[in-house]
Amino acid sequence: MKIATYNVNGINARLPVLLQWLKEAVPDIVCLQELKAPQERFPLKEINDAGYQAIWNGQKSWNGVAILSKDLEITEVQRALPGNTEDLQSRYIEAIIDEMVICCLYLPNGNPYPGPKFDYKLDWLKRFKRRTNKLIKMELPAVLIGDFNIIPEPRDVYKPERWENDALFRTEVRKVYRELLNKGWVDSIRTLYPDDTVYTFWDYLYKAYDRNAGIRLDHILLSPYLHSGLQSGGVDSHVRGWTKSSDHAPVWIQLEK
Known part of the structure; x- marks a missing residue:
């Protein structure tokens, strides 16, 4: 089974790129982020025509997440991270696919640091930890997948000394990432490429x-039971070079259940 994540940075604006990649890569399950489209403007017909069913939670202008499945049924669990009913940002969707x-x-970007956006990021991470701890305690086969907006280690960013006070690289958020790994979650790409330089995001500026000159922000964490x-796995970095592509590249793993 091939499972992938892709921050599309505007699903309608970059739909041709997404459809081209789906045809080329043929993933079984795809998680998308940053749809930047309200619920009613999700391009369901085009996604269905490409061979995928979908669940999604859109949001006008910003955010938005979706899960696509090629052949397997999707059972939605929830479309918001538990713990704060006042949080209306569309940043989380959870489903059961093939058990x-x-x-x-x-995950929130958190910049500028310090400030209310960084505080929101830390609160979101607290709630996320609670949910992931429950999944571990229930001994469920689970995948945490998407744009984490966390650079886990200095080797995951070009010139890390420039990022010390950036919300993506702050010690507080990197600590939470390490805590996830200590609980048993497995960083699949780093496990497969323990010594390699791996990036998933390249800014549009300065070539x-x-x-x-990239960053590793997009992660696929597996519960111990998977x-x-x-x-195998990797980053389809060539997609970043396509015309009108997202500033992220798709990340994928091959999983035998």
Whole structure:
């Protein structure tokens, strides 16, 4: 089974890129972030025509998450991260597919640091930890997948010394990421490429993609009950070079259940 994540940075504006990648990569399950479209403007017909069913939670102008499945039924669990009923930002959707819990997330950016956006990010992370701890305690096969807006380690960013006070690289958020791993969640891409430089995002400015001045922000974390099935994975970095592409590239793993 091939499971992928892709921050599309505007699903309607970049729909041709998404459809081209789906045809090329043929993933079984895809989690999308940053739809930047209200619920009624999700391009369901085009997604269906490409061979995928979908559940999604859109939001006008910003945010928005979706889960696509090629052949397997999607059973929606929830479309908001528990713990704060006043949080209306569309950043989380959870479903069961083939007896796996798929948690698609678009974690808050948090910039500028310090400030209310960073405080919101820390609160979101607290709630996220509570949910992931429950999944571990229930001993469920689960996948935490999406744009985490967290750079886990210095090797995950070009010139890390420039990022010390950026909300993506602050010690507070990196600590939470380490805590997830300590609880048993497995960073699939880092497990497969323990010594390699791996990036998933390249800014549009300063020819960052051409210089490979990137960041690793998009992650696929597996619960301990799926770790043994991890076969392969990677980043489709060439997609970042396509015309009118997102500033993120798709990330994928191959899993044997």
